[in-house]
Amino acid sequence: MAGSVFIARRAGTAWSYALLILVALIFLIPIVFMVMSSFKPDQQLLSDSGSIRAFLPVGDLSLQNYVGAFERVPVALFVFNSVFVTAVTVVLSLLVCSLAGFSLAFLNWFGRDTVLAVIIATLIVPFETIAIPLLLMVAKLPWISTHGFEVGWLNTYHVQIIPWVADGLTVFLFVQYFRDLPRDLLEAARIDGASWWQVYRMVIMPLSGPVLATAAILKCLAMYNQYLWPLMVTQAEAYRPLMVGLQYFFQLNIAWGQVMAYLCIVSVPIIVLYLVLQRAFITSIASTGIKG
Amino acid sequence: MDDSLTARREERMKRLLLATAIVAAALMNSSSFAATELTMWYHGAGGDAGLNPEERNGVLSVIDEFNSSQSDWVVKLESFPRAVYNDSVTAAALAGNLPDILDVDGPNMPNWAWSGYMQPLPLTDEDIANFLPGPIGKWQGKLYSIGLWDSAVAIFARKSILDEFGIRIPTLDQPWTGDEFNAALESLKASGKFEYPIDMGTAWTGEWYPYAFSPFLQSFGGDIVDRTTYKTAQNVLNGPEAIAFGEWWQNLFTSKLAPGTSQDPGDRATGFIEGKYALSWNGNWQALPAVEKFGDDLLFLPAPDFGHGSKIGAASWQFGISSTSKHPDGAAAFIKFAIQDKFLVRFSDLGGFIPARKTAAEQSVNYKPGAPLEVFFGLSEKQGFVRPVTPGYVVDARVFEKAVADIANGADVVDTLDAAADEIDADIERNNGYGF
Incomplete structure (x- = not known):
């Protein structure tokens, strides 16, 4: 009896692992294809693509595609632009959205629920519908830079950052997370004489690691993958991000090997970030129910 | 004191x-004495520029020489990836942020002029004397853009193969008839020596389709849009001549005379040189590698005549002045400087482009009399046929591309062409006739 239960459990575990391996392969296979293809010349890459060879390090392998990608595109500049814009936006977004979430979760003020409903409603508005009005607006906005007073934000870093600092999803994430925190902590701090700012800074934020990680990763992915908006607002190469740079390869004859090499380079920062924040990200997903 | x-x-x-x-x-x-900066946008970021890496180097050298030749203007270049260049220009036009000098693909110029992105180019007839017709960008009787080069398409062939199968070598004055062309394809197919008798380049998408394939339609007697009014595509894109074109086109693929739309891009690049295809419908920008491979055995043959003359596409990338330029005189000075023969020759020698002016062609390495690509200048001169000169072309081109791809993939010819004509008409109506 005990033996059959043991065998049934082992079989169940084996099935679970088989299923997990299958699911993992679905996600891993495109990455393996990308990495392997980045070392192959175009002709071989295309001929291998119809067989298992596409996923194997076979044939004429070299770093030539990486050399070609660096020659064709100012990779270092584009990596810097993307990382800089993403990092600044994420930091500002975490600050602004967490403050908004704090206010919406803990403070009592007139119209709070309506404002929250409006913020959540913005989630269903696709960016494409507001892209042109936003473009017309930022083209006329004033700015003070080292060159003095200027009109128009085009061809700058801030035009890629400021419109993305506040967004409905991040605010909603913070509101949901804050509402699940024990209110006793907040009330105890207030009774001890802490100001709202002190409560936010010294009580709530130290407890918000998981939601900060989740919001940071989601925001980071969204910003790192930005394409349409930078395409519209950065006519100067000096400000272009990585995803616009991908278009440099799509000429009449597409350099597929170089595309794969470029994509490998592009993927590195985001994979590193995920590995660093992995534990907090999974904790937050488990606690907020967000499936990413 | x-x-x-x-x-x-x-x-x-x-x-x-x-x-x-x-x-x-x-x-x-x-x-007061500082040179005024002129901004110039160009579609060549990424090195390839869609045609040849030397195109970008040529543009940079013209700018350098212009900047050092005078002290009033300094041209500053901003390059864009070809794939997103048009979208970038459209976004910049919306935001009021266009540069002084634009480069524009010839057939798109009427749309940009109609949309108010460009202003007429103040060059005289003398400035553009002896130019091929393709590089002259005129719309509504006004010059808006001018190209430093043109492009042409020919049938790449090998004399030894045509001789082997007893196929007549056509000339500019006496091209193949449609029947002769079809018979040649059948002979080559029957030999079993090639994967396909001809490669049409279906692996290349986008503008290649209307540029390379609409001249066949026009040679049959049809067209993408009715050029007498530019207000309808009915009876030209779906008339009897267009249907005859569609049936011929479809037969190329159903009879395995040419690889279909799923052609491997690698085969498009090297299939003719490797001997997979006996013939290749290809552009002058791909000619030099074939010359290197086959030498005197290589032939560039004119397009077949399906009843209404042999025709090939004309007009490549050109330069113009944006409507918002505050310095149109400076922009015009640069463009006038750039169309000197010495630069047309330089572009041609660097990248194999067809010089826009006859006097430049005569000085170029590849197009002077007796040179390996000389025939392309004659093809441009005699067979070059610009795509419909209408702001609606940008839509017409995509509709045509989809229609010919669908027909190649087996769609019903009549239904597909009817739908395409209706779609073009609907677009013309939505835009109030595009000013015609």
Whole structure:
């Protein structure tokens, strides 16, 4: 009896692992294809693509595609632009959205629920519908830079950052997370004489690691993958991000090997970030129910 | 005492005047006498430029020489990836941020002029004398853009193969008829020596389709849109001639005379050179590698005549002035500088482009009399046929591309062409006739 239960459990575990391996392969296979293809010349890459060879390090392998990608595109500049814009936006977004979430979760003020409903409603508005009005607006906005007073934000870093600092999803994430925190902590701090700012800074934020990680990763992915908006607002190469740079390869004859090499380079920062924040990200997903 | 005070005051006044003069001189130097910056946008980021990496180097060298040839203007280049260039220009036009000088694909120019992105180009007839017709970008009787080069398409073939199968070698004056062309394809197929008798380049998408394939439609007697009014595509894109074209086109693929739309891009690049295809419908920008491979055995044959003349596409990328340029005189000075023969020759020698002016062609390595690509200049001159000169072309081109791809993939010819004509008409109606 005990033996059959043991065998049934082992079989169940084996099935679970088989299923997990299958699911993992679905996600891993495109990455393996990308990495392997980045070392192959175009002709071989295309001929291998119809067989298992596409996923194997076979044939004429070299770093030539990486050399070609660096020659064709100012990779270092584009990596810097993307990382800089993403990092600044994420930091500002975490600050602004967490403050908004704090206010919406803990403070009592007139119209709070309506404002929250409006913020959540913005989630269903696709960016494409507001892209042109936003473009017309930022083209006329004033700015003070080292060159003095200027009109128009085009061809700058801030035009890629400021419109993305506040967004409905991040605010909603913070509101949901804050509402699940024990209110006793907040009330105890207030009774001890802490100001709202002190409560936010010294009580709530130290407890918000998981939601900060989740919001940071989601925001980071969204910003790192930005394409349409930078395409519209950065006519100067000096400000272009990585995803616009991908278009440099799509000429009449597409350099597929170089595309794969470029994509490998592009993927590195985001994979590193995920590995660093992995534990907090999974904790937050488990606690907020967000499936990413 | 008074004297010394007066002397000190005079000294101070002198110093003040001197300082004022120095500051004024510095200001004059930095403002009145500084060269005015002209911004120029170009579609060549990524090195390839869609045609040849040397195209971008040629543009840069023209700019360098212009900047050092005078002190009034400095042209500053901003390059865009070809795939997103048109979208970038459209976004910039919306935001009021266009540069002074634009480069524009010839058939798109009427749309940009109609949309108010460009202003007429103040060049005289003398400036553009002896130019091929393709590089001259005119719309509604006004010159808006001018190209430094043109492109042409020919049938790449090998004399030894045509001789082997007893196929007549066509000439500009006596091209193949449609029947001769079809018979040649059948002979080559029957030999079993090639994967396909001809490669049409279906692996290339986008503008290649209307550029390379609409001349066949026009040779049959049809067209993408009715050029007499530019208000409809009915009876030209779906008339009897167009249906005959569609049936011929579909037969190329159903009879395995040419690889279909799923053609491997690698085969498109090297299939003819490797001997997979006996013939290749290809552009002059791909000619030099074939010349290197086959030498004197290589032939560039004119397009077949399906009843209404042999036709090939004309007009490549051209330069114009944006409507918002504050310095159209400077922009025009640059463009006028750039169309000198020496630059047309340089572009041609660097990248194999067809010089836009006959006098330049005669000096170029590849197109002078007796040179390996000379025939392409004649093809451009005699067979070059610009795509419909209408702002609606940008839509017409995509509709045509989809229609011919669908027909190649087996769609019903009549239904597909009817739908395409209806779609083009609907677009013309939505845009109030595009000013026609």
